[in-house]
Amino acid sequence: MKMNTRSIRLAVLAAFIIGMFWTLPCFVPICPAAQDDTETVIVKLRKTPVLTGVDGHQVAGRRGARLEKQIPNHPEVVLLKKSRGMSMEAFLSGLKVDGDVLHAEANLIMSIPNPTPDRVFSADEVKSLSTAQGLPSDPSLSWGFEDINANLVTACPDGSPLVAVIDTGIDYNHPELAGRVVKGHDFHNGDDDPLDDHGHGTHVSGIIAASANNSIGSAGVCSKARLLAIKVLDSDGSGSMYNVLQGIYAAADNPEVRVINISLGGAIGTSVFHDAIDYAVAKGKLVVAAAGNSNDNYPFFPAFWAHCTNGVLAVAANGQDGCKASFSNYGFWVSVSAPGVGIFSTLPNNSYGSWSGTSMAAPFVSGAAARMIADNPAMQANEVASIIKNNGNTNLFNNSCWLVDSAPYPYEGRTSSFEHLDLSLAMSAVSGTPRVSAPVVELVSPTNETSYSTTSPELSVAGLASGDTQIATVTWTNSRGGSGTAVGTDSWSIENLLLYEGTNVITIVAVDSLGNQGTCVLTIDYVPVSGSTVTASFQISAKQDDAYEIVLGGGNSYTQGSSYIGKGRMVGYRFQGVSVPKGAVIVSAKLSQFCKEYPTKAISLLYSAEAAGNAASFTNVKYTLSKRPRTKAAVSEQAGAWVKGQFNTGADLRDIVQEIVNRSDWQPGNALNIYANDQGSQSYRMVTQFDGKPAQAAKLEVVYKLP
Numbered sequence: 001m002k003m004n005t006r007s008i009r010l011a012v013l014a015a016f017i018i019g020m021f022w023t024l025p026c027f028v029p030i031c032p033a034a035q036d037d038t039e040t041v042i043v044k045l046r047k048t049p050v051l052t053g054v055d056g057h058q059v060a061g062r063r064g065a066r067l068e069k070q071i072p073n074h075p076e077v078v079l080l081k082k083s084r085g086m087s088m089e090a091f092l093s094g095l096k097v098d099g100d101v102l103h104a105e106a107n108l109i110m111s112i113p114n115p116t117p118d119r120v121f122s123a124d125e126v127k128s129l130s131t132a133q134g135l136p137s138d139p140s141l142s143w144g145f146e147d148i149n150a151n152l153v154t155a156c157p158d159g160s161p162l163v164a165v166i167d168t169g170i171d172y173n174h175p176e177l178a179g180r181v182v183k184g185h186d187f188h189n190g191d192d193d194p195l196d197d198h199g200h201g202t203h204v205s206g207i208i209a210a211s212a213n214n215s216i217g218s219a220g221v222c223s224k225a226r227l228l229a230i231k232v233l234d235s236d237g238s239g240s241m242y243n244v245l246q247g248i249y250a251a252a253d254n255p256e257v258r259v260i261n262i263s264l265g266g267a268i269g270t271s272v273f274h275d276a277i278d279y280a281v282a283k284g285k286l287v288v289a290a291a292g293n294s295n296d297n298y299p300f301f302p303a304f305w306a307h308c309t310n311g312v313l314a315v316a317a318n319g320q321d322g323c324k325a326s327f328s329n330y331g332f333w334v335s336v337s338a339p340g341v342g343i344f345s346t347l348p349n350n351s352y353g354s355w356s357g358t359s360m361a362a363p364f365v366s367g368a369a370a371r372m373i374a375d376n377p378a379m380q381a382n383e384v385a386s387i388i389k390n391n392g393n394t395n396l397f398n399n400s401c402w403l404v405d406s407a408p409y410p411y412e413g414r415t416s417s418f419e420h421l422d423l424s425l426a427m428s429a430v431s432g433t434p435r436v437s438a439p440v441v442e443l444v445s446p447t448n449e450t451s452y453s454t455t456s457p458e459l460s461v462a463g464l465a466s467g468d469t470q471i472a473t474v475t476w477t478n479s480r481g482g483s484g485t486a487v488g489t490d491s492w493s494i495e496n497l498l499l500y501e502g503t504n505v506i507t508i509v510a511v512d513s514l515g516n517q518g519t520c521v522l523t524i525d526y527v528p529v530s531g532s533t534v535t536a537s538f539q540i541s542a543k544q545d546d547a548y549e550i551v552l553g554g555g556n557s558y559t560q561g562s563s564y565i566g567k568g569r570m571v572g573y574r575f576q577g578v579s580v581p582k583g584a585v586i587v588s589a590k591l592s593q594f595c596k597e598y599p600t601k602a603i604s605l606l607y608s609a610e611a612a613g614n615a616a617s618f619t620n621v622k623y624t625l626s627k628r629p630r631t632k633a634a635v636s637e638q639a640g641a642w643v644k645g646q647f648n649t650g651a652d653l654r655d656i657v658q659e660i661v662n663r664s665d666w667q668p669g670n671a672l673n674i675y676a677n678d679q680g681s682q683s684y685r686m687v688t689q690f691d692g693k694p695a696q697a698a699k700l701e702v703v704y705k706l707p
């Protein structure tokens with residue numbers, strides 16, 4: 001997205017470009033330092049060699065240079081390498097006065113500003129991630145999907161358009177993208193294998209077109225779009241401007257390409273760069289470009305040309321609050337904003353990661369454009385651009401959310417006025433696009449109102465869901481903890497919903513077969529009756545809550561499976577949302593662990609718990625498990641042979657839980673950590689098998705009397 005600015009400043013290049021800026025309306029007179037190849041120059045001939053007979057070889061020969069490359073089907077755009085003894089200043093000056101040369105410009109180095117993602121997740125880790133219930137049924141759906149209201153639009157149809165991704169390449173083997181990637185050219189390595197060896201291009205591609213409803217990872221905005229992989233950057237995320245130009249011309253000359261995503265750019269907009277963008281637009285392509293990550297309103301190319309070229313969209317980045325991302329550029333030349341902070345998407349080698357930048361915002365717009373074109377193939381690029389710009393949500397320009405800026409010379413007085421991308425509004429504005437209404441969710445029992453009070457810790461809720469098309473699923477979440485899928489669809493029910501003392505906000509979401517969502521909210525106030533007995537069950541719901549530590553080695557970690565292997569092994573379980581009231585009288589507390597294998601010897605365990613009102617996660621700890629504060633209460637168990645493949649109930653932990661809930665800082669809904677420490681039996685037993693089977697995680701059952 002951003003040019004790699006360094007200390008090298010070429011005086012002749014600055015003078016040349018500044019002179020050019022003064023004469024062209026789409027440029028401004030600024031020239032930051034920029035690194036170039038130092039040996040090569042991009043030359044555009046005044047006319048094609050077919051018409052004049054003059055080619056790059058002849059021009060190079062006259063200047064004592066060598067023809068390095070020429071763009072296929074565009075022999076008038078060539079790369080010349082100067083002779084070793086000639087200065088760049090003399091080489092550029094000589095080319096500038098050559099009658100056959102229209103433009104001669106240094107071959108600038110371009111790069112992405114953020115070389116690595118915010119965080120990378122393995123495929124196994126992704127399985128344990130979850131987001132709000134709903135469709136698409138992709139467990140790690142990026143927040144940006146709903147931020148642009150893509151969830152309110154019908155699913156992407158078969159035969160969706162081809163989107164060119166000019167970047168570091170694409171991992172065309174990734175299961176979220178496989179089968180829909182067209183292999184373009186690798187202009188960096190000079191071959192026809194544009195496999196991503198960096199990650200940026202694959203991440204961008206997933207935002208556009210990751211498969212939907214496949215129960216893994218995230219989903220792209222246009223999940224059935226095809227992608228043309230064009231690699232112009234190397235494994236470090238940088239490459240020459242000439243490679244970028246080659247990529248643009250290749251995408252423009254592909255008759256199937258409708259959208260070109262360019263999540264890179266630079267602070268200098270050269271003439272040959274502008275000519276390539278204009279050529280792509282003239283060929284009917286919509287160019288979507290990242291606005292840059294410099295937190296300023298100075299021109300960033302090619303995005304800046306959106307203000308003077310209808311068919312180019314410049315995309316700024318917003319956070320989940322809809323306001324400007326701290327790094328994002330802004331300005332009168334920006335067309336629209338889109339999500340760009342902590343965006344979850346695909347990475348090479350079947351992995352995933354979250355990444356931030358206007359690089360991530362641009363593909364949301366590219367995906368939205370592809371989705372619009374999928375339903376309306378006759379739409380022209382300028383029509384799509386106009387609809388996206390004029391049918392978004394209003395951004396708040398108040399100097400805290402978005403800046404009330406003033407453009408630099410010579411555009412003083414122009415200020416930002418762009419909107420936030422809304423795919424649903426854009427689709428509604430497209431002539432002939434049917435709008436499917438969101439499902440309607442109704443409550444039937446225990447009330448048809450929006451609020452209800454009860455003295456019972458468990459409650460069954462039922463209702464109806466209807467829509468323009470078939471209801472696919474109904475899900476629920478409790479603001480105090482817990483979520484799941486209701487039984488049934490048109491007529492649904494939630495059985496034995498566990499409540500927490502106080503206010504519980506239950507959100508029910510119905511999703512139809514096209515992905516449209518409708519919701520209703522039921523607020524339940526649970527006021528327990530003193531002296532009644534309650535049985536509450538809790539289960540581990542995430543891999544990181546099932547942890548182990550080998551005390552003897554001094555290290556600690558967490559894994560998808562835990563086991564006892566010899567003296568010193570400690571297993572920790574973190575139960576979230578424990579709804580036991582403060583001061584409740586604990587009748588019993590039992591821990592059930594799933595046994596995958598038989599023990600080889602008898603096991604001796606010592607149970608204890610963390611002496612904290614709200615136990616911290618194992619993934620972000622101040623202390624190792626062995627050094628955390630413990631309850632005074634502890635209980636031992638001499639375990640016999642457990643049943644393989646079954647839950648086996650451990651010792652009564654009543655005193656341990658009692659001590660915790662009697663603490664002054666305990667609140668219902670807090671987390672509780674319980675430890676089982678092997679006392680030296682030298683046995684082996686797998687106690688949790690979490691890989692794809694969270695139902696086999698440890699369980700805690702607490703029976704208590706209300707205070």
